[in-house]
Amino acid sequence: MGETLLTHDVPSEHAPWALVTGASSGIGAEFCRQLAKLGYRLVLVARREDRLRELAGELRTAQTGEPLVLPEDLSDPGSCARIEHALSASGVAVDFLVNNAGYGVPGTLVDVSWERHDDFLQVMVNAVCELTWRLMPGMLERGHGHIINVASVAGMAPSSAGHTLYGASKAFLVKFSESLAEEGAPRGVRVSALCPGFTYSEFHDVTGTRDRVSQLPKALWLQADEVVSYGIESVLRERPRVVAVPGRLYRLLVWLFGAFPALGRRLAARNAHKYRDTD
Ligand SMILES: NC(=O)c1ccc[n+]([C@@H]2O[C@H](COP(=O)([O-])OP(=O)(O)OC[C@H]3O[C@@H](n4cnc5c(N)ncnc54)[C@H](OP(=O)(O)O)[C@@H]3O)[C@@H](O)[C@H]2O)c1
Incomplete structure (x- = not known):
């Protein structure tokens, strides 16, 4: 576990459901593992069904039962409605929603096709809002719920x-x-934006920037388990952190960027080529 200890325990006989998007790898898979340990039953969403089924097998316990596997491509505008339909068909009321699925698109705005941008905005923005819009009313009615939006x-x-x-x-x-x-x-519904810095996962392989980012100092890298435990603790604690930044170094950097925005812009412009395609 990372820098905080979780103290929250869920009674098994009324184990609530958590839904995690992007559950097939990295931060999302780690959310599933930690939420299962807290006693949540899991709904797993991503495109790679084989990965989801493998994780479901790993997470299945007598206490939390069989995870529900929902293979979906969130760039499809119909995906969130299908997820809501599948949940009601299975009698699942989601109490903990983790909007985590995400990726990066290399290149400048005009060098990338609009279709690719459109898919990206659908996954990163529209699906997050729509899934929340579909699942939050039930939480409000029941008077409790948790939502983590994995930002950055x-x-x-x-x-x-x-x-x-x-x-x-x-x-x-x-x-x-x-x-x-x-x-x-x-x-009774608690919400956090979890804002990690560079984290070990498949993210930079998918984006094609692994060679570049592996040159960055070790001190800038976070482990997925510390990111996730900080995120869960942020939304479960008595006074939730609405914007949760894991890692002291990143909290300092965010403070510096806020205090000295012009300096931050100069640093970003000078160093961006080290971690992304800038042309
Ligand atoms: N790693 C970092 O340095 C870092 C830093 C800050 C924030 N984040 C954020 O953390 C979140 C998780 O990323 P990660 O680092 O864990 O990367 P990852 O290992 O590549 O995982 C990304 C997840 O998103 C899913 N996904 C991507 N496109 C999807 C789509 N169209 N429909 C459904 N699911 C989709 C992938 O599943 P399938 O391919 O099976 O669909 C995968 O499970 C992202 O939102 C990312 O922006 C990452």
């Missing part, structure tokens, strides 16, 4: 050229989570 330090740091919509989509998630936290709090 990129949503709070100055943006640079390349991967143009990534930082913008994560900044959107931070602002979205802030409003949602205010709307949910009076009715």
Whole structure:
């Protein structure tokens, strides 16, 4: 576990359900493992069904039963409605939603096809809002629930050229989570935007930047388990962290970017080529 200890325990006879998008690898798979340990039954969403079934086998216990596997491509505008339908058909009421699925698109805005940008915005922005819109009313009615939107330090740091919509989509998630936290709090629904920095997962292999980012100092890298335990603790603690940044170094960097924005922009412009395609 990372820098915080979890103290929350869920009674097994009424084990609530958690739904995690992007459950097939990295941070999402780790969310599933940690939520299962807390006694949640899992709904696993991503495209790679074989990976989801393998994880479901690993997580199945007498206490939490068989996870529900929902293979879906969130870039399909019909996917969130299908997920809601599958949940009601199985009698599943989701109490803990983790909007985690995500990836990056290398290149500048105009060098990438609109179809690719459109799919990206569908996964990173629309699906997050729509799934929340579909599942949050049940939480409000029941008077309790938890929502974690996996954003990024990129949503709070100055943006640079390349991967143009990534930082913008994560900044959107931070602002979205802030409003949602205010709307949910009076009715028992807690919301956090989890904002990790560089984290070991498959993210940079998918984006094609592994060679570049492996040159970055070790101190900048987080383990998925510390990111996830910080995120879960942030939304379960008595006063939730609405914007949760795992790791002291990243909290310091975010503070510096806020205090000295012009310096931050200069640093980002000068160093972005070390971790992304800037042209
Ligand atoms: N790793 C980092 O340095 C870092 C830093 C800050 C924030 N984040 C954020 O953390 C989240 C998780 O990323 P990760 O680091 O764990 O990367 P990862 O190992 O590549 O996992 C990404 C997950 O998203 C799913 N996904 C991607 N496109 C999808 C689609 N169209 N429909 C459904 N699921 C889709 C993938 O599943 P399938 O391919 O099976 O669909 C996979 O399970 C992302 O939102 C990312 O932006 C990562």
